[in-house]
Amino acid sequence: MAGVELKSISKCFENGTQALKDFGAVIEDGELVVLVGASGCGKSTLLRLLAGLENVSEGEILIDGRNVNRDTPQQRNVAMVFQNYALYPHMTVRDNIAFPLRMSRIPKQRITTRVGEIADILQLSELMERRPAQLSGGQRQRVAMGRALVRDPSVFLLDEPLSNLDASLRAQIRAEISRIQKRLGTTTLYVTHDQTEAMTLGDRVVVLDYGELQQIGTPEELYQHPQNSFVARFIGSPGMNILPCELIDSGDGEVILHLGGQQISLLLEGRVYQELVPYFGQKLYTGIRPEALSCAPTHGSFALNTKVEAVEFLGYETLLYLSFPGVAQLRLEQPIIARLSGQHYKRNGDMAVFYVEPDALYFFDQAGRNILSAGNSGPAPVVGVLS
Amino acid sequence: MSGKQRIAASAVYLLLVALAFAFLVPVAMMLSGSFKPDDQVLVQAGRLSRLFAAEFSWFNYRDVFARVPFARYLFNSAFISLCVVAGGLLVNSLAAYAFARLHWPGRDRLLLLVVALMIIPLEAIAVPLFYEVTLLGWRDTYWVQIIPFVANAFSIYLFYTFFLGLPRELEEAARIDGAGPWRIFFRIVAPNAKPVFATVAILSFLTQWSALLWPLMVTHSETVRPLPLGMATFYSLPPLQWGDIFAFGVMMVTPVLLIFVLFQRWFVQGVATTGVKG
Numbered sequence: 001m002a003g004v005e006l007k008s009i010s011k012c013f014e015n016g017t018q019a020l021k022d023f024g025a026v027i028e029d030g031e032l033v034v035l036v037g038a039s040g041c042g043k044s045t046l047l048r049l050l051a052g053l054e055n056v057s058e059g060e061i062l063i064d065g066r067n068v069n070r071d072t073p074q075q076r077n078v079a080m081v082f083q084n085y086a087l088y089p090h091m092t093v094r095d096n097i098a099f100p101l102r103m104s105r106i107p108k109q110r111i112t113t114r115v116g117e118i119a120d121i122l123q124l125s126e127l128m129e130r131r132p133a134q135l136s137g138g139q140r141q142r143v144a145m146g147r148a149l150v151r152d153p154s155v156f157l158l159d160e161p162l163s164n165l166d167a168s169l170r171a172q173i174r175a176e177i178s179r180i181q182k183r184l185g186t187t188t189l190y191v192t193h194d195q196t197e198a199m200t201l202g203d204r205v206v207v208l209d210y211g212e213l214q215q216i217g218t219p220e221e222l223y224q225h226p227q228n229s230f231v232a233r234f235i236g237s238p239g240m241n242i243l244p245c246e247l248i249d250s251g252d253g254e255v256i257l258h259l260g261g262q263q264i265s266l267l268l269e270g271r272v273y274q275e276l277v278p279y280f281g282q283k284l285y286t287g288i289r290p291e292a293l294s295c296a297p298t299h300g301s302f303a304l305n306t307k308v309e310a311v312e313f314l315g316y317e318t319l320l321y322l323s324f325p326g327v328a329q330l331r332l333e334q335p336i337i338a339r340l341s342g343q344h345y346k347r348n349g350d351m352a353v354f355y356v357e358p359d360a361l362y363f364f365d366q367a368g369r370n371i372l373s374a375g376n377s378g379p380a381p382v383v384g385v386l387s
Numbered sequence: 388m389s390g391k392q393r394i395a396a397s398a399v400y401l402l403l404v405a406l407a408f409a410f411l412v413p414v415a416m417m418l419s420g421s422f423k424p425d426d427q428v429l430v431q432a433g434r435l436s437r438l439f440a441a442e443f444s445w446f447n448y449r450d451v452f453a454r455v456p457f458a459r460y461l462f463n464s465a466f467i468s469l470c471v472v473a474g475g476l477l478v479n480s481l482a483a484y485a486f487a488r489l490h491w492p493g494r495d496r497l498l499l500l501v502v503a504l505m506i507i508p509l510e511a512i513a514v515p516l517f518y519e520v521t522l523l524g525w526r527d528t529y530w531v532q533i534i535p536f537v538a539n540a541f542s543i544y545l546f547y548t549f550f551l552g553l554p555r556e557l558e559e560a561a562r563i564d565g566a567g568p569w570r571i572f573f574r575i576v577a578p579n580a581k582p583v584f585a586t587v588a589i590l591s592f593l594t595q596w597s598a599l600l601w602p603l604m605v606t607h608s609e610t611v612r613p614l615p616l617g618m619a620t621f622y623s624l625p626p627l628q629w630g631d632i633f634a635f636g637v638m639m640v641t642p643v644l645l646i647f648v649l650f651q652r653w654f655v656q657g658v659a660t661t662g663v664k665g
Contacts, residue, residue, distance in 0.1 A: 072562075073562050073565075078563065080559075082559070083556075084556055086554065086556035086557050088557065090578040100564035103566050
């Protein structure tokens with residue numbers, strides 16, 4: 001086991017594509033870190049750089065404090081599970097798992113023992129003489145993990161290992177991966193484009209966009225304190241509603257929030273007020289989580305008048321797609337989504353009033369940065385609503 | 388299946404049977420003629436009713452062995468063909484792998500040259516090649532019939548297209564598992580490329596087994612003479628006996644058929660995968 005340090009990593013391919021830009025992160029020994037981002041954001045490239053399948057253009061990769069930039073994949077002692085598992089089709093499960101040990105010229109007796117141990121951990125003992133074509137998706141996935149774990153790697157890399165599985169199997173294997181990782185304590189980097197996977201699996205989550213690090217933190221930090229509107233939109237299912245707004249100073253800590261053609265008076269806490277002062281009168285964005293929109297008023301909440309555009313009933317919850325009456329949909333850039341538990345009998349075109357607690361509001365500048373400083377970058381501690 | 392479909396299917400089957408019949412009759416004639424006395428071979432050649440000999444005899448076969456060193460020709464052809472096939476599988480597959488997977492300067496231009504070489508027939512370069520092997524002092528040897536044919540542009544192209552289709556992750560997984568380039572090729576790539584290996588083996592074996600022009604140019608002694616040249620010589624050897632010639636033909640064709648039957652499964656798979664016409 002070993003920690004991993006990525007120092008100012010950049011990767012530019014021969015065709016000029018810049019896959020990663022000045023990426024830096026430290027992964028602690030035994031930690032499970034999930035790299036998440038949209039397709040093409042550079043997360044798989046980062047894994048391949050770490051595995052030694054690609055060379056970095058700039059920067060340093062340190063495993064257990066040692067620079068491994070020039071090391072071969074084997075010298076790095078990393079193991080990887082590929083998206084399509086990459087099992088050797090002509091070999092049995094036993095031979096697939098034993099292959100890395102054979103390449104290391106380990107004595108046969110030890111190979112047999114070690115393969116047996118891994119087969120027990122992954123419940124593969126019954127399948128050892130089968131070939132990959134004779135296995136189900138979940139079984140193949142376990143064999144791929146077995147092959148990766150068999151030589152006790154320093155770092156374990158998983159590249160979207162669940163993307164070929166159906167939803168129920170995915171949840172099951174996800175729990176299994178988490179269990180095995182905790183049991184073995186191997187430093188693990190896990191790539192996915194699915195934020196649910198990222199949030200449920202990762203000790204910490206790294207959010208990437210266009211090759212740039214957006215934020216690194218625990219799932220709670222990412223959800224509660226997104227550093228920018230990209231992270232706010234990406235984390236959460238559905239992601240945060242980001243709506244254009246304007247703050248007008250009324251003096252004495254009171255501001256008027258112009259949102260969707262409506263004016264809401266907010267009484268801000270002094271510290272928050274001071275941080276927002278430079279942005280008064282500017283075009284800003286406010287963020288509201290879909291689950292922060294409620295049908296029932298609570299103490300201190302303010303009302304938002306909306307129009308229902310579409311309804312998605314999911315059984316345990318309902319998603320309502322909303323717009324502000326009289327405001328063109330285009331100006332909102334994206335629909336407003338409200339996530340309500342249970343079933344709601346709203347129809348397309350209905351008018352609906354939703355209530356939001358002021359401390360559920362986030363504020364982002366034009367560049368998408370969370371305006372409130374790190375300590376305050378959660379929901380703005382707004383004291384109350386004046387009208 | 389509707390009535391129309393049944394009629395269409397029957398018509399297709401009828402056509403296929405007619406085609407199979409047209410292709411099989413000459414082979415059957417040759418086989419039957421090889422067991423007949425020489426005076427009956429041509430007389431009965433056009434009559435299907437007389438396809439099977441009234442008297443069955445191995446005489447023609449004995450005659451071939453008595454008149455020419457057939458065993459020597461057979462050995463020569465087998466040795467030359469197997470050497471070309473074995474060497475070709477190794478050299479061409481490795482070259483194709485380098486084209487398909489490795490990065491080196493000038494790779495794409497050289498690949499273009501290899502593809503262009505496919506359209507140059509042996510007849511076009513036979514004379515310059517003859518001068519070259521004469522300079523090297525290789526004439527009338529086995530090597531002159533083997534070495535110029537080991538590297539083959541068409542085989543390289545077949546391997547190349549197949550390797551391009553193999554999932555790259557298999558090789559990357561092997562690299563991470565600690566395998567070097569040679570082990571990756573022999574332990575991972577080659578076992579997963581059996582169909583194309585079989586296709587190339589059969590195609591190059593067939594080409595080599597039936598080679599006539601080149602052996603005619605570069606060999607003169609019987610010790611290195613292959614079967615097709617032996618057969619051509621046999622034709623011109625008086626007296627002209629068709630039964631003997633048929634027997635020679637049967638013995639020449641049998642190994643090819645056996646090899647095809649043995650590798651048929653992989654061959655068909657390989658032809659389908661590489662898009663080669665069989």
